[in-house]
Amino acid sequence: MKVLRKLYFCTSNKGKLSEYREILGKLGVRVSMARVKVKEVQSESLEEVATEKAREAFEKVKKPVFVEDAGLFVDALKGFPGVYSSYVMKTIGNDGLLKLMEGVKNRRACFKAVIAFADEDGRVRVFEGKCEGSIANEKKGSEGFGFDPIFIPRGYGKTFAEDLRLKNEVSHRRKAIEKFVSFLRKSYLLKGAVSKI
Amino acid sequence: MKVLRKLYFCTSNKGKLSEYREILGKLGVRVSMARVKVKEVQSESLEEVATEKAREAFEKVKKPVFVEDAGLFVDALKGFPGVYSSYVMKTIGNDGLLKLMEGVKNRRACFKAVIAFADEDGRVRVFEGKCEGSIANEKKGSEGFGFDPIFIPRGYGKTFAEDLRLKNEVSHRRKAIEKFVSFLRKSYLLKGAVSKI
Numbered sequence: 001m002k003v004l005r006k007l008y009f010c011t012s013n014k015g016k017l018s019e020y021r022e023i024l025g026k027l028g029v030r031v032s033m034a035r036v037k038v039k040e041v042q043s044e045s046l047e048e049v050a051t052e053k054a055r056e057a058f059e060k061v062k063k064p065v066f067v068e069d070a071g072l073f074v075d076a077l078k079g080f081p082g083v084y085s086s087y088v089m090k091t092i093g094n095d096g097l098l099k100l101m102e103g104v105k106n107r108r109a110c111f112k113a114v115i116a117f118a119d120e121d122g123r124v125r126v127f128e129g130k131c132e133g134s135i136a137n138e139k140k141g142s143e144g145f146g147f148d149p150i151f152i153p154r155g156y157g158k159t160f161a162e163d164l165r166l167k168n169e170v171s172h173r174r175k176a177i178e179k180f181v182s183f184l185r186k187s188y189l190l191k192g193a194v195s196k197i
Numbered sequence: 198m199k200v201l202r203k204l205y206f207c208t209s210n211k212g213k214l215s216e217y218r219e220i221l222g223k224l225g226v227r228v229s230m231a232r233v234k235v236k237e238v239q240s241e242s243l244e245e246v247a248t249e250k251a252r253e254a255f256e257k258v259k260k261p262v263f264v265e266d267a268g269l270f271v272d273a274l275k276g277f278p279g280v281y282s283s284y285v286m287k288t289i290g291n292d293g294l295l296k297l298m299e300g301v302k303n304r305r306a307c308f309k310a311v312i313a314f315a316d317e318d319g320r321v322r323v324f325e326g327k328c329e330g331s332i333a334n335e336k337k338g339s340e341g342f343g344f345d346p347i348f349i350p351r352g353y354g355k356t357f358a359e360d361l362r363l364k365n366e367v368s369h370r371r372k373a374i375e376k377f378v379s380f381l382r383k384s385y386l387l388k389g390a391v392s393k394i
Contacts (some may be wrong), residue, residue: 005277022287039236039238039239039249040238040239040240041236041238041239042236042237042238042239042246042281042284043237044284047369049239052236071384077288077289077293078287078288078289079288080284080285080288080289080293082288083240084284087241087277087279087281088277090275091274091276091279092274092275092276092277092297096274096277096297099297099299100293100296100297102296144300182246
């Protein structure tokens, strides 16, 4: 079994970087920001976008590296805004999405997160997390970011932005991270060992 | 001056292919479909997306090749749907865009087209065409495709879909094509010669 001491994370999001530092630090793995520019492929599959990014990042970093991508997929809008969630957030935002959903009965939506990890040989593995839920009728709450104020996870009456603790427990990102950590623990000799992340 | 007899066009749109065959045929240039897969970079600039595609297509075809990209940029929506126009068309469509514009006074919008041409040395040049206009209050007309039923070019009272002849005269694509043709006539020895396209 190989020893894993360090991982590169290809992101420009410092919030996510500290989060991974905390989680993976418990496994004895240091996380460094991979300061490389990678292209985002236009594809409607989150998995494809993340896989290509991880592959490109590995070609530049030549060390184990991972990327994370997420998106909100609304059933009644044929999956919109999907992989283009961050662009849609920047342009029409939550207000735009609520407007598109005015009078729409089927409010089902799903948040998805994908972590793509390129190992020391450049082989890419993908870890996906999903959180089913629905689009609220109005914005509620001020925590979190992005579409959090209008997304209600299934089985709960609050939006992600109203209850960040709930979000951290049931979120798509949480599930993807759990799968990733479980893979790392199975595949590598780690200095740290935690029973729960 | 170099002779130009043949160009590759990287597209999957057969309608556009025949259009270019007709226009460039008059200059004595044959147009073949470049049957290569190129990635679409996620970028908010049409120019960047097209340039990268032309570069990638040239790497595969190794012959002069061009690509064409277009998008609708709505002022009040911060440029949305922009480079993601075809995805937005497929998901929320004209009805979605009209819904987003309900009650919005500033209806200014602009159609942009970019042709990126990689010459025999792989050097990429970009030709841009713009058509200013506004978003209609409702869909009108059945000609054309995409956002044509809701786009009214400035100075006219009809949508592109109501008057295809008008569209062909004033459109963004038309302007980009004119610039491209004028460049080809200046830069190459062509068998055919037409005064107007």
